[in-house]
Amino acid sequence: MTFSLDRRWRVLLRRHGPASAVWRRRIAMAAGGIAVGLAALLFARVADEASAWFALLVRVWWWAPLILTPLGFALIVGATRRFAPEATGSGIPQVIAATDHPEEADRALLSVKTALFKGVFTVAALACGASVGREGPTVQISAAMLTWHARLLRVPMRASMIIAGGAAGVAAAFNTPLAGIAFAIEELADAYEQRVALLVMSTIMIAGMVSLGIAGDYVYFGAVRDALPAAAVLRIAPVAGVIGGVAGALFARAMLGIGAARDHWLPMLRNRPMVWAALCGACVAGLGVVTGLTWGTGYSAARAIISGTNAPYWFGPAKFLSALATAASGLPGGIFAPSLATGAGLGAALRALFPGDPGGAVVLLGMVAYFTGAVRAPLTAVIIIVEATASRSMILPLFLSALIANSVSALVCKQRLYHGLAKPWRATLVQPGGPPASKVSPTPSATA
Numbered sequence: 536m537t538f539s540l541d542r543r544w545r546v547l548l549r550r551h552g553p554a555s556a557v558w559r560r561r562i563a564m565a566a567g568g569i570a571v572g573l574a575a576l577l578f579a580r581v582a583d584e585a586s587a588w589f590a591l592l593v594r595v596w597w598w599a600p601l602i603l604t605p606l607g608f609a610l611i612v613g614a615t616r617r618f619a620p621e622a623t624g625s626g627i628p629q630v631i632a633a634t635d636h637p638e639e640a641d642r643a644l645l646s647v648k649t650a651l652f653k654g655v656f657t658v659a660a661l662a663c664g665a666s667v668g669r670e671g672p673t674v675q676i677s678a679a680m681l682t683w684h685a686r687l688l689r690v691p692m693r694a695s696m697i698i699a700g701g702a703a704g705v706a707a708a709f710n711t712p713l714a715g716i717a718f719a720i721e722e723l724a725d726a727y728e729q730r731v732a733l734l735v736m737s738t739i740m741i742a743g744m745v746s747l748g749i750a751g752d753y754v755y756f757g758a759v760r761d762a763l764p765a766a767a768v769l770r771i772a773p774v775a776g777v778i779g780g781v782a783g784a785l786f787a788r789a790m791l792g793i794g795a796a797r798d799h800w801l802p803m804l805r806n807r808p809m810v811w812a813a814l815c816g817a818c819v820a821g822l823g824v825v826t827g828l829t830w831g832t833g834y835s836a837a838r839a840i841i842s843g844t845n846a847p848y849w850f851g852p853a854k855f856l857s858a859l860a861t862a863a864s865g866l867p868g869g870i871f872a873p874s875l876a877t878g879a880g881l882g883a884a885l886r887a888l889f890p891g892d893p894g895g896a897v898v899l900l901g902m903v904a905y906f907t908g909a910v911r912a913p914l915t916a917v918i919i920i921v922e923a924t925a926s927r928s929m930i931l932p933l934f935l936s937a938l939i940a941n942s943v944s945a946l947v948c949k950q951r952l953y954h955g956l957a958k959p960w961r962a963t964l965v966q967p968g969g970p971p972a973s974k975v976s977p978t979p980s981a982t983a
Contacts, residue, residue: 559688564696567681568703574680575673575707578654582669585662586831593664593823593830600664600820600830607663608816609809611656612865616808619652621963624862625869626653626675627953630701631723632960633678634694639964645697650679656867663816664823664830666857670708671869677704698723705915708871711922714915721912722953756838756875758925761893768932771889775900776939779881783908783940784947786855786874791948791955793863808865815864822857826850829857833876840879841898841924848887851880870909875919878905896929903933904940911944911951913937 592599615622621629621643629644643649657672681700685692701723706715763771797804797811804811823830826849833854840846858873882901886894899920907916917933920926926933 560685560690563684563688563690564681564699567684567700570680570684571677571700571703572707574676575704578658578669578673578676579708581654581658582661582832585658589662589664589830593827597824600823601817604664604820604823605813605816607659608665608819608864608866609813611659611663611867612812613809615652615656615865615867619649619656621646621649621960622653622656622675622867623865624867624956625671625953626673626867627671627701627722627869628956629675629960630678630697631953631957632964633697634723635961636964637682637692637694637697643963644960645675645679645682647679647683650676653867657869660861660866660868661831664819665816665864665866665868666819666829666831666833666854666861666873667866667868668832668870668872668874669868670705670871672867673708673869674701674704677701677707709919709923711919714918714922717914717918718912721915722910756834756841756923759841759895759899759929761896761899761926762928763893763896763932767889767892768935771885771892771897771900772932772936773939774888775882775885775897775904776936777943778885779878779901779904779906779936780908780940780943781947782851782855782877782881783874783905783910784944786859786877786909787911787944787948787950787952787955789859790862790870790952791950793859797863812864812866815860818860819857822853822860826853829853832872833858833879834872837872837876837879837902840883841895841902843894846880846883848884851877851884854880874906874909875902878902881905896926896932899924899926899929900932900936904936907937907940908944909952911941913941 589600592603633644653672653675657667657669660667661669678697678700681696681703682692684690685696690696698719702715702719704715705718706712801811804814819829826847828836828847828850836846836850836854840850854873854877858870858877861868861873862870879898879902881904882898885901886897889897903913903916903920906919907913910916913934914937917930917937920933921930
């Protein structure tokens with residue numbers, strides 16, 4: 536009888552005790568959430584320093600980007616292809632692809648090596664004036680960190696772990712926990728289940744608490760107190776939704792098709808990625824030198840436009856082209872922040888069409904419409920804008936603009952951007968009878 540009881544206790548401890556798989560999983564999620572919060576803060580600080588260094592360089596020598604930017608693009612793309620081809624592009628398509636084969640993800644797409652190079656090369660791109668954001672790379676780095684914690688504690692790797700890590704990255708990057716949850720639902724999880732929701736929310740909460748505790752309760756784009764009456768919403772939101780949806784969809788179509796267009800019109804550059812990157816860098820440098828506004832993430836310009844600073848009408852199109860050229864080059868770096876900045880430029884133009892309405896509110900409608908048109912994630916777009924500007928009174932107008940933009944974008948570009956970019960990465964993962972993931976990598980143009 537005693538033997539039977541002892542055996543029963545041992546079985547219970549093995550299944551439910553501190554060393555059980557359930558507790559190892561919880562520890563991995565908690566430790567990973569803390570690490571994600573700290574890494575996101577560090578990455579943001581270093582990225583901001585790189586952008587500040589480049590801005591100082593431009594102030595001293597306005598012509599320096601004409602040399603530095605093309606050369607930097609070529610060297611970074613060459614180094615990325617040589618040392619970490621899985622670090623190319625945004626990082627979000629890699630995370631989406633990794634959810635299909637989570638057991639293979641940490642060998643390539645979400646390895647520690649890929650995450651380290653992703654951060655280093657994104658910072659280097661910002662130091663060269665590239666129009667990239669850090670939010671997409673933060674998603675890939677965060678998913679890799681959670682994957683590493685799972686392997687360290689011998690937790691079976693599941694798609695839910697990758698989804699939780701990537702969503703925590705969005706939350707920590709923008710200091711917007713609700714946006715992280717929305718992003719997990721719309722972009723990372725094709726089939727969202729209740730158990731995944733608990734994991735995602737727990738990890739986001741931990742990462743958000745770390746970020747909040749260290750960086751404070753900051754508002755990413757500054758607080759916007761403007762509001763729109765119902766009559767103004769019905770006038771402005773449809774216009775913003777249609778224009779933003781079309782513009783965002785054109786960006787998505789260009790991103791998805793630029794590789795094929797290059798191979799058709801410039802076939803001699805197909806196997807010369809560094810030359811192609813240098814040409815893209817020259818475009819970015821030319822736009823930046825002429826305008827003086829299109830460098831980097833565009834965060835400062837977007838914040839200034841939201842706060843009421845007058846922006847030239849060509850800022851939106853110029854940022855559109857700069858972000859497209861940067862992404863097409865194959866550099867590591869995201870499109871979140873550049874897309875929001877482009878949307879702010881669109882909002883500045885809309886503000887001129889509706890001069891009698893609150894300017895900050897009009898700009899927010901342009902931002903959410905363009906971002907939704909580009910990535911087709913209206914819930915994520917609205918929540919990011921609301922949390923990043925503390926504009927809770929604008930929730931319903933923003934949703935109306937986003938839903939219109941989403942419908943219009945679907946007519947112009949049938950495929951969702953991140954899921955289209957994820958297709959080549961899915962092909963690199965282990966398939967039945969296929970080659971190992973480490974032996975195959977997409978071309979830069981396919982992963983921009």
